Amino acid sequence: MDESIETEPQRLTLVTRKPCFGLPTACPSCLPVYIYLKLANVPFDLSYNLTFPDSDQIPYVDSDTYVAYNNEKGGVIESLKEDKIVNLDSEVQDLPEWVSTTAMINSWLSDAILYELWVGLDGSTAHKIYYSDLPWPIGKVLYLKQVYNVKQLLGISKDNAERREEEETSVLRGKLLEQPNLALYADKHKAELLDAASSSSSDPSSSSSIPRRGPSNWSSKPKSKPKRERTQEEKNFRRKAKYFLITQMVAVLVFLSLLGGSDDTEVDDVDGDEVNMVDGRMDRGKEPKIWQ
Amino acid sequence: MANQDDKPYSEIEEEDDTEDEEEEDDDFNEDEEEEEQQPLLTPESKMQTQRSQMEQVFHRISSERVPLRVHDVLIKGNTKTKDFIIEAEIEALKTATSVQELLQAATIANARLRKLDVFDSVSITLDSGPPELPGTSNVVVQVVECKNPLTGDVGVFTKPEARSWSLEGSLKFKNLFGYGDLWDGSLSYGWDQTTEVSAGVSLPRFMKLFTPVMARVSLLSQDWLKFSSYKEQSLGLSLGLLSTRNHDLAYNLSWRTLSDPSQMASKSIRRQLGHGLLSNLKYTFKIDRRDSPLRPTKGFAFVSASQLGGLFPDYRSLRSIRQEFDLHYALPLGFARAALNFGVAGGVIFPWGSDFKNRPTSLPDRFFLGGNSSPVCTLGGPTSLLGFKTRGLGPSEPKREVKTNSEDANSDTSERDFLGGDLAVTAFADLSFDLPLKVLRDSNIHAHAFACTGSLTKLTENSFREFSLQKYKDSFRSSAGIGLIVPTKLFRMEVDSRGTMNPETPNHVRVRI
Numbered sequence: 103m104d105e106s107i108e109t110e111p112q113r114l115t116l117v118t119r120k121p122c123f124g125l126p127t128a129c130p131s132c133l134p135v136y137i138y139l140k141l142a143n144v145p146f147d148l149s150y151n152l153t154f155p156d157s158d159q160i161p162y163v164d165s166d167t168y169v170a171y172n173n174e175k176g177g178v179i180e181s182l183k184e185d186k187i188v189n190l191d192s193e194v195q196d197l198p199e200w201v202s203t204t205a206m207i208n209s210w211l212s213d214a215i216l217y218e219l220w221v222g223l224d225g226s227t228a229h230k231i232y233y234s235d236l237p238w239p240i241g242k243v244l245y246l247k248q249v250y251n252v253k254q255l256l257g258i259s260k261d262n263a264e265r266r267e268e269e270e271t272s273v274l275r276g277k278l279l280e281q282p283n284l285a286l287y288a289d290k291h292k293a294e295l296l297d298a299a300s301s302s303s304s305d306p307s308s309s310s311s312i313p314r315r316g317p318s319n320w321s322s323k324p325k326s327k328p329k330r331e332r333t334q335e336e337k338n339f340r341r342k343a344k345y346f347l348i349t350q351m352v353a354v355l356v357f358l359s360l361l362g363g364s365d366d367t368e369v370d371d372v373d374g375d376e377v378n379m380v381d382g383r384m385d386r387g388k389e390p391k392i393w394q
Numbered sequence: 395m396a397n398q399d400d401k402p403y404s405e406i407e408e409e410d411d412t413e414d415e416e417e418e419d420d421d422f423n424e425d426e427e428e429e430e431q432q433p434l435l436t437p438e439s440k441m442q443t444q445r446s447q448m449e450q451v452f453h454r455i456s457s458e459r460v461p462l463r464v465h466d467v468l469i470k471g472n473t474k475t476k477d478f479i480i481e482a483e484i485e486a487l488k489t490a491t492s493v494q495e496l497l498q499a500a501t502i503a504n505a506r507l508r509k510l511d512v513f514d515s516v517s518i519t520l521d522s523g524p525p526e527l528p529g530t531s532n533v534v535v536q537v538v539e540c541k542n543p544l545t546g547d548v549g550v551f552t553k554p555e556a557r558s559w560s561l562e563g564s565l566k567f568k569n570l571f572g573y574g575d576l577w578d579g580s581l582s583y584g585w586d587q588t589t590e591v592s593a594g595v596s597l598p599r600f601m602k603l604f605t606p607v608m609a610r611v612s613l614l615s616q617d618w619l620k621f622s623s624y625k626e627q628s629l630g631l632s633l634g635l636l637s638t639r640n641h642d643l644a645y646n647l648s649w650r651t652l653s654d655p656s657q658m659a660s661k662s663i664r665r666q667l668g669h670g671l672l673s674n675l676k677y678t679f680k681i682d683r684r685d686s687p688l689r690p691t692k693g694f695a696f697v698s699a700s701q702l703g704g705l706f707p708d709y710r711s712l713r714s715i716r717q718e719f720d721l722h723y724a725l726p727l728g729f730a731r732a733a734l735n736f737g738v739a740g741g742v743i744f745p746w747g748s749d750f751k752n753r754p755t756s757l758p759d760r761f762f763l764g765g766n767s768s769p770v771c772t773l774g775g776p777t778s779l780l781g782f783k784t785r786g787l788g789p790s791e792p793k794r795e796v797k798t799n800s801e802d803a804n805s806d807t808s809e810r811d812f813l814g815g816d817l818a819v820t821a822f823a824d825l826s827f828d829l830p831l832k833v834l835r836d837s838n839i840h841a842h843a844f845a846c847t848g849s850l851t852k853l854t855e856n857s858f859r860e861f862s863l864q865k866y867k868d869s870f871r872s873s874a875g876i877g878l879i880v881p882t883k884l885f886r887m888e889v890d891s892r893g894t895m896n897p898e899t900p901n902h903v904r905v906r907i
Contacts, residue, residue: 117664153668159657166661167795174657185797237671237708240649244669 112165114139114146114187119160119231121150128231130215132161135178139163140295142188155232156244163187213256220252222267460493465523465530471537474572475512480535482599483507484518487533496520496531507537510598511576512569514538543568551582560584574598586784587617596634608634616758621785623659623793623811624667626758627651642678647671647706652757660791660811666757673706680773688771688886689826689840689879690724691733697773703759704747712756716743718775718818731840732827737769739776740819745854754854760814763787763848768888769822770844776818779848781873781892785812788850815850819870822846826879839880844892847872 116136122128126148127136139146151160158173163182170181183189194200219228225245232248233241253259258266454460464487469480484503490496500518507516515538523530548563564580579593592612600607609631616626630648637643652667659667677700684693697720704713718741725734741761745753764786767778779787790810826842828835849870853861875892 149665151665151668153670157653157667159654159667162664164661164664167792169657169664169794171657235710236669237706237710239708240669240671 112168114144114163114165115149116146116163117149117151117160119150119155120152120235122231123227127161129161130219131172135161135163137291137295138179138190139188142190144188152235155236156248216252217256217258217266220249221256221258225249455493461491462493462496462529462531463491464488464496464533465527467533467535469535469537472539474539474569475537475574476572479510479572479574479599480507480537483510484533484535487518496533500533503535507535510574512540512574514540540568543570560588588615590614603635605636605638606634608632608637610634618785619654619656621812622757622814623656623663624652624654624757627653628672630672640679640681642676642680644676645674645705646676647673650758658794658796658809660793660813662754662791662813663757663811666754670756671706671708671711672703673711674701674703675705676701682773684722684724687773688881689733689838690722690735690770691731691826692724692726694724695722695773696720697775699775709747712759713747713750714743714745714755714759716759717741718761720773720775722770722773727827730828731835732825735770735824735826736822737824738819738821740817741776742817742853744816752855755816757814760816761788761818761850762812762814763818763820763850764812768886769820769846770824770826770842771886776820776848779820779871779873780822780844780846780890781875782871785814787812787848787871788815788818789813789852813852816853817851818848820846820848837880839878841876841878843874843876844890845872845874 116132116139118127118132118136119129120127125133127133127150136148146163151157154160159171161172161178163170163178168185170178170185170187172178175181175184183191219225228248229241229245233245235241236244256266467481467484467487469477472480483506484499486499487496487503490499500520504516504518507513517536519534519536521532521534523532545566545568546564547566548561550559550561560582561584562580562582564578567577569575570577574597576596577594578596580591582588582590582592584590590612592610592614594608594610594612596606596608598606610633611631612629614626614628614630618624618626628648628650630646630650632644632646632648635643635645648671650670650672652670654663654667679698680696682693682695684690684695699716699718701714701716703716704711718739720737720739722735722737725736727733743755743759743761744750745755747753761776762785763776763779764782765778765784766780769778769780772778790812793809793811822844823846824842824844826840828840834840847870849866851857851861851866851869873892875890877888877890877892880887880889
């Protein structure tokens with residue numbers, strides 16, 4: 103972005119995990135940063151790290167001597183805001199609806215995503231994203247170690263494995279299917295930002311092209327809810343999980359304010375019910391009508 | 395089973411340093427029969443007779459070839475050790491055809507059995523063969539197995555490869571299963587913050603291989619944060635397949651992780667962080683004909699090491715070819731024990747496989763020049779270059795800049811990461827001589843003057859396209875100096891004053907151990 107970079111004029115490079123499933127990067131903690139930079143119209147190069155799946159420094163943005171790591175200052179986007187490179191959230195971050203929605207995202211939804219990626223579907227999605235480029239013995243060991251860590255984090259043991267599976271995935275699936283607007287909105291932005299990028303990026307994914315089929319296919323969902331992080335600390339994980347939703351919300355704001363908001367791209371609060379099921383700490387009564 | 399006669403007529407006791415035959419007694423079947431038929435004599439005349447017989451025997455051995463063959467080889471004293479282990483070391487005894495050959499074979503066999511390191515003592519006795527078979531001998535090998543198979547060791551060692559000292563503690567267990575197997579576990583902590591925990595086993599005979607086979611599992615952690623902003627951790631298995639005096643072949647499989655906990659790495663280092671699988675075969679040829687490894691005054695030495703990486707069936711393992719060599723020559727000057735030592739060393743590493751021209755080499759496999767080890771004593775590729783700090787030569791990049799609160803736009807000392815290089819060449823010349831004072835000469839304290847030069851360049855990622863001879867010549871850095879060397883029993887201390895032909899690096903005095 104021309105006006106915001108005061109530090110250096112060098113071109114930024116975003117280092118993420120590999121592209122898969124039709125996405126420029128399939129890792130749910132990397133994709134929000136990518137979308138954020140795209141929405142901000144900041145020119146950057148995309149580079150991949152294929153050998154360090156258990157690093158919490160990735161994704162990071164760098165250019166020669168400047169680096170904004172994922173595990174510093176609250177994340178890459180926060181670091182970029184602080185270093186005045188890019189800031190899309192300046193107008194909305196004090197709104198109460200914003201705060202409550204992000205808190206909601208950071209709690210049960212992030213757990214569900216974590217479960218879905220690592221425990222559900224045999225964890226094959228996660229294996230493909232993170233370990234498919236590592237030599238077999240290393241990839242296997244790291245993968246098993248991470249699955250074990252996630253199960254510890256979610257409190258899943260042999261006894262409650264089935265019960266948890268029902269809780270996490272069926273609710274998530276059901277609720278997302280009830281939000282066709284959200285799915286449409288996500289698809290629309292995907293078309294604008296990600297498909298255009300994949301044709302021009304240096305390493306387009308050659309994996310299956312699923313996302314067009316809509317919310318019934320789980321592989322597409324990590325894109326629209328790409329907040330899943332493999333760090334040990336829950337706090338870190340939740341913080342990172344809010345990025346995508348923030349960028350989505352802001353983009354909608356911008357869209358509506360600039361073009362009059364002819365679509366009803368209103369995104370309802372994903373129901374108070376499911377929140378209640380897990381930890382009930384969300385404020386159910388409110389609807390986050392941020393853009394009215 | 396020994397002869398009917400319960401008195402062994404001949405016995406060979408070997409010292410470690412003996413090869414001459416004056417200390418051996420020997421006697422033969424032919425003499426035995428004559429002795430039995432002799433009439434009873436006084437003790438003095440008996441002794442005289444025996445002495446004259448011995449003299450005759452010695453005369454015969456030294457002047458002519460005395461034919462003798464081995465009828466039977468008996469092994470005694472091995473309760474745990476398997477027979478075939480001992481038999482393998484004494485093969486040459488069975489094929490001896492004369493006394494001289496037999497004595498030589500017995501000497502060698504004794505040394506080889508002691509080298510197994512599982513016996514407290516070894517003695518080989520040449521006994522007379524059965525009386526009905528003249529000209530034969532029975533060989534009795536008597537071994538005493540180690541009473542205490544567990545030994546421990548703590549020490550401080552210098553490691554030329556790591557260019558530093560290390561404190562090591564190890565436990566050895568000898569002959570656990572009776573195959574001459576030596577088990578050891580060791581823990582070592584290096585002064586450059588290298589930590590290694592390893593366990594290994596060595597087998598003298600494994601299947602049909604004629605050299606000992608070794609296997610070692612090790613967990614290693616090396617900290618290069620100060621010089622190159624990365625930490626290396628590796629879990630590896632190495633198999634020594636062939637190990638003789640000059641040749642060494644080993645296979646190494648390890649899982650290596652590079653990480654940067656300081657988060658200050660430069661761009662190239664950041665791109666290298668991650669996990670990797672190494673699977674390589676390393677062949678080393680070494681020949682050292684110098685008279686002393688610490689203060690060579692004549693002779694030469696040559697080492698060549700070739701390493702082929704990427705042998706694991708998985709195509710994603712690290713693939714590269716690495717070759718290095720080191721040649722030293724010492725020329726005596728004939729006065730004051732002075733000697734001129736020359737040396738030249740070089741090495742190159744290049745990746746192979748798909749897209750090899752664009753891929754960088756793996757960071758820890760590259761060559762790094764600099765450091766404090768003496769080029770005269772270090773034999774093993776282009777590593778040491780006096781006058782430069784550890785890893786101080788070659789390509790480097792600025793580390794990450796972190797803005798502080800004090801509004802300093804640019805920090806004064808921008809630190810740099812040293813990246814190593816793919817092509818390394820070093821050369822040195824060193825003149826060492828005794829000092830005039832007798833007290834210094836007696837303690838082997840001597841002086842030396844040296845000059846060395848080196849260059850480190852990057853070839854990968856298409857850098858070789860910009861390679862030009864002029865640029866390469868310009869990349870050489872040199873240093874020269876004089877110093878004093880104080881060798882002690884434990885280490886060798888060197889005090890040098892040196893300067894580099896490089897305006898940025900100041901001259902300095904250094905003490906090295």
